[in-house]
Amino acid sequence: MQPRNMSMSGVVDLAAVKAAGEAKQKAEQARAEAARQGGGAPAAGAQRLVFDVDEAGFEAEVLQRSAEVPVVIDFWADWCEPCKQLGPLLERLAAEYAGRFVLAKIDVEANQLLFQQFGVQSIPAVFAVVAGQALPLFQGAAPEAQIRQVLDQLVQVSEERFGIVGAPVEPGAADEAAAAPAAPAGPHDSALGLAHDALDAGDLGGAVRAYKNVLSDDPGNAEAKLGLAQAELLQRVQDMDPQQVRKAAAEGPADVRAQIAAADLDLVGGHVEDAFGRLLGVIKRTAGEDRDAARVRLLELFEVIGADDPRVGAARTALSRALF
Structure with a gap:
């Protein structure tokens, strides 16, 4: 999981780190406001847990959002059978982690530029972006236990190094993501x-x-x-x-x-x-x-x-x- 800065190759993005600290305070304020509202209208900055991203929306949906919450990226394609196994598992974990990370799904067929910029060699491939920095997580359909360990490390580093604690989620978002079907595992x-x-x-x-x-x-x-x-x-x-x-x-x-x-x-x-x-x-x-x-x-x-x-x-x- 070697960081690769998305805006300045090999250089730590200090502006993004500063923004992350400010985002932490905003996220905590938003959580407190959501608690006071007791389940009413969503607080400002509420997150969708799972969403599709294209090249046009990448900066706003991923880079800017990564100052507030770790963004896990799932590179997939419709023809990729392992992707069909991994995708629902990641969506289910996004619901379970309840805002400690969000999941951005990128169709490589429709977004070749992003595919090339991240240096993806085969799919499924999973990256994270934290405070503007891209981190390769794993490639291929990994076991759930291993994926959980990687996500736990990602959340821990995001909190300890960048002060990013996640953000509130939209009402019903966790239930919607949790409804994703579990990956089938037939007898062999x-x-x-x-x-x-x-x-x-x-x-x-x-x-x-x-x-x-x-x-x-x-x-x-x-x-x-x-x-x-x-x-x-x-x-x-x-x-x-x-x-x-x-x-x-x-x-x-x-x-x-x-x-x-x-x-x-x-x-x-x-x-x-x-x-x-x-x-x-x-x-x-x-x-x-x-x-x-x-x-x-x-x-x-x-x-x-x-x-x-x-x-x-x-x-x-x-x-x-x-x-x-």
Whole structure:
């Protein structure tokens, strides 16, 4: 989640930060006014939780609004099947978070300029804009637990760094967003069984293909995501010479590829915290493609261990600090 300033490349937008502080006071006043009105007319500045955005309205709907509330952006297209899984989930979470962030939906087919400006490579892709700064959150249909962790981090950083506490929502907005249908998750027991059998038999290529087949139909299937992450990890290390990999990593601390390969070996060997720490070190020391490669591999290793493991939670917090 490395910030990218939308108006001045690489420079913190101090005006936006100042505006965020002023917006915090206005939001708190609006909340107090809404409480005094006891459910009457909406207070000034009340937010819609979910809305569509195009290029013409981007500055007002996203950039200016981001001084008052974190704006999460969902890049989607009608032909994108994973988008149809992720979109309703994000809408439901927007209702649940009740104004701590709002969700802007951007159809990439109709808004190619925004698609290019954000550097989106594939969809679904989810970004946030906070105080005028764009933050890449995640790409693809991530598990709900992982999305919640990312949103929690976003809200926390928005409050602590920029003083943004969100704003009141329009009456009925939360109910409307909550009514979005949950992402369907049909049974795939047979296909998952074949994938597990292939993994147990050491047919890593077959296991990878089988898990991907499940995920193509059910992108949110947590069991398939875990199996795929495990199979891909084993596939990466099966032809490695551990001695050579560790030697290259020891001799080349700046060699990002060597460090990533060593992290894979660390994890396979049961040294989970060493693997996470190695990649976090790379992320702190690098930028650009090198940093992104280490970040992506770290997220893949999180999938292998599972979101419920406390070591993953600690590493996610460290990752957030390193990127912000």
